Amino acid sequence: MTTFAPNAPATWREQLRHLPLLIVASLLGAILILSLTLAVTIGPVDLSMLTVWQIALAKLTGTSGDWTPAQENIVVLLRSPRVLLAAVVGGGLAAVGVAMQAVVRNPLADPYVLGISSGASVGAVLVLGTGALGFLGIYAVSAGAFAGAVASFTVVFLVATAGGQLSPLRLVLAGMACGYSLSGLTSLIVLTSENRELARTAMEWLLGSLGGAAWSDLGLPAAVLLVGTLWLTLNGRALNALLAGDETARTLGVDVGRLRVTLFIVLSLLTGVMVAVSGAIGFVGLVIPHVVRMLVGTDHRRVLPVSVLVGAIFLVWVDVVARMAFAPIELPVGVITALLGGPFFVWMLASQRLKTRGSA
Amino acid sequence: MTQLSVEDLTIDIEGKRLVDQVLFDVQPGEFIGLVGPNGSGKSSLLRAIYRVLKPDAGRVVHLGDDVWKLSARDAARRTAVVAQERMGEFDFSVRELVQMGRTPHKRLLDGDSPADHAIVERCLAEVGMSHCATRSFLTLSGGEKQRVLVARALAQQALFLVLDEPTNHLDIRHQLELLALIRRLKTTTLAALHDLSLAARYCDRLLLIHAGRLLASGAPADVLTAERIRQAYGVQATISHSAGRLRIEFDLAG
Numbered sequence: 001m002t003t004f005a006p007n008a009p010a011t012w013r014e015q016l017r018h019l020p021l022l023i024v025a026s027l028l029g030a031i032l033i034l035s036l037t038l039a040v041t042i043g044p045v046d047l048s049m050l051t052v053w054q055i056a057l058a059k060l061t062g063t064s065g066d067w068t069p070a071q072e073n074i075v076v077l078l079r080s081p082r083v084l085l086a087a088v089v090g091g092g093l094a095a096v097g098v099a100m101q102a103v104v105r106n107p108l109a110d111p112y113v114l115g116i117s118s119g120a121s122v123g124a125v126l127v128l129g130t131g132a133l134g135f136l137g138i139y140a141v142s143a144g145a146f147a148g149a150v151a152s153f154t155v156v157f158l159v160a161t162a163g164g165q166l167s168p169l170r171l172v173l174a175g176m177a178c179g180y181s182l183s184g185l186t187s188l189i190v191l192t193s194e195n196r197e198l199a200r201t202a203m204e205w206l207l208g209s210l211g212g213a214a215w216s217d218l219g220l221p222a223a224v225l226l227v228g229t230l231w232l233t234l235n236g237r238a239l240n241a242l243l244a245g246d247e248t249a250r251t252l253g254v255d256v257g258r259l260r261v262t263l264f265i266v267l268s269l270l271t272g273v274m275v276a277v278s279g280a281i282g283f284v285g286l287v288i289p290h291v292v293r294m295l296v297g298t299d300h301r302r303v304l305p306v307s308v309l310v311g312a313i314f315l316v317w318v319d320v321v322a323r324m325a326f327a328p329i330e331l332p333v334g335v336i337t338a339l340l341g342g343p344f345f346v347w348m349l350a351s352q353r354l355k356t357r358g359s360a
Numbered sequence: 361m362t363q364l365s366v367e368d369l370t371i372d373i374e375g376k377r378l379v380d381q382v383l384f385d386v387q388p389g390e391f392i393g394l395v396g397p398n399g400s401g402k403s404s405l406l407r408a409i410y411r412v413l414k415p416d417a418g419r420v421v422h423l424g425d426d427v428w429k430l431s432a433r434d435a436a437r438r439t440a441v442v443a444q445e446r447m448g449e450f451d452f453s454v455r456e457l458v459q460m461g462r463t464p465h466k467r468l469l470d471g472d473s474p475a476d477h478a479i480v481e482r483c484l485a486e487v488g489m490s491h492c493a494t495r496s497f498l499t500l501s502g503g504e505k506q507r508v509l510v511a512r513a514l515a516q517q518a519l520f521l522v523l524d525e526p527t528n529h530l531d532i533r534h535q536l537e538l539l540a541l542i543r544r545l546k547t548t549t550l551a552a553l554h555d556l557s558l559a560a561r562y563c564d565r566l567l568l569i570h571a572g573r574l575l576a577s578g579a580p581a582d583v584l585t586a587e588r589i590r591q592a593y594g595v596q597a598t599i600s601h602s603a604g605r606l607r608i609e610f611d612l613a614g
């Protein structure tokens with residue numbers, strides 16, 4: 001019997017599973033705030049946590065203090081938006097991973113593994129390269145990424161379910177094939193673009209990067225993350241039922257067809273918006289839900305909010321590593337998530353008996 | 361006053377007729393056994409009744425409403441199901457799984473109330489699985505899993521219970537306990553059963569189907585005759601009555 005949880009849970013783990021959500025969330029919230037602050041202090045110019053908060057509060061209240069304009073610029077313009085974006089994207093990708101795994105009933109699902117992120121990348125660079133959807137203003141790139149995500153999600157799902165059964169092996173293979181083709185397409189669009197700026201950022205789109213984040217990048221992803229996670233968590237019961245099987249979900253009163261279609265749209269939107277600001281960052285949606293399920297159980301009403309927080313903390317720190325590990329060279333954050341996530345994926349693959357039939 | 365009417369139900373799949381104009385009624389409080397050989401259409405018939413397999417003709421009327429015209433939620437509050445679907449490999453605890461049974465009673469913003477928790481604990485106790493409440497569902501034996509799924513159906517507090525081969529994977533003691541439990545609940549129940557002797561012993565009425573057609577329905581002793589068993593299963597049956605119980609012995613037809 002394959003399991004994705006330890007057979008004999010240690011007692012602290014049992015206890016953690018029954019800890020009220022509010023306590024777990026508050027704890028993680030505190031860790032997130034601490035992580036955000038620490039991440040802003042870390043960089044070529046050292047800052048203290050106190051200075052960071054003083055500058056932040058001064059900015060909010062419109063006062064000033066005894067720090068240099070350079071320090072203020074570093075905190076306000078350079079580091080804060082990037083660190084916050086890391087949190088938003090990390091949380092978003094983790095939420096998408098959790099829900100996507102329920103939709104396809106497979107712990108190996110993740111927007112990157114299934115090629116959805118690559119689809120979103122194609123949509124985004126297509127908009128940047130051709131200037132299409134110009135009437136949408138600053139939302140054009142996100143809209144393009146959303147369209148790309150919907151299209152690739154649909155294709156992968158149809159290919160994987162051909163013959164009526166959604167098999168994990170087919171799903172992963174369809175996702176990989178789709179992901180490769182779409183990455184190729186992204187490269188093609190980016191490298192042949194008239195837009196010199198776009199060509200320069202080719203690597204960032206393909207690997208996923210938080211470099212050059214600005215405050216204006218934050219609004220839409222943050223809003224979509226908030227609304228998306230709230231909607232998913234409210235539908236936690238239905239997601240639980242879906243995980244138990246389509247037929248079971250129906251007999252428990254879930255309108256499976258409608259839920260699936262809505263989930264397709266919500267998950268594509270979340271993926272699209274995250275990819276539009278950061279490119280295709282891999283494996284966050286794979287690693288985080290798995291770890292969180294091991295800690296707090298399988299109930300989506302707990303797993304979703306906890307995953308968002310853990311995903312946010314995770315990506316904030318991974319991005320710190322990406323900035324600092326080879327300083328002054330900054331790596332795209334996706335390089336580090338791939339280095340961590342690839343082996344993790346292989347380990348999961350090895351511990352799951354890949355059945356060619358059934359919903360695994 | 362009839363609780364459920366199945367009216368000329370017909371199901372075709374890929375040109376093959378799985379269920380052919382089946383017609384029967386279920387009265388409130390009855391425990392009805394659906395018997396017949398493998399591939400006779402038992403599961404298909406049940407799936408049409410619990411709204412997963414859309415029939416090609418005919419209707420299923422529950423308390424005056426065509427079940428296929430109800431919302432998923434309303435249907436799930438009327439009918440609870442223990443199907444043969446296998447669970448995936450996600451790791452729900454036993455209690456979480458039984459809690460799922462409360463799904464059709466909950467709106468988007470509802471939390472689990474103390475009443476829900478009480479229902480869940482009572483249903484776990486009914487099937488004798490209270491001691492396993494915090495265990496992972498995946499670590500249970502086949503029989504224990506089956507009992508947990510029955511508890512989930514009970515937690516739905518529906519008016520009608522549909523069970524597809526509920527005694528599969530159960531050892532004899534748990535088979536008897538489960539069927540006795542259903543009797544004790546007095547909830548209207550339709551169950552596909554494999555074991556004819558057990559079906560005869562616990563059910564009020566039996567429906568015998570063969571090749572998608574209803575061959576006979578009525579009291580167990582009237583339905584399970586040697587002639588009909590030979591017709592449906594192709595085996596020789598010797599039937600005797602002792603101490604008010606039907607005993608059936610089988611031999612391969614000569």
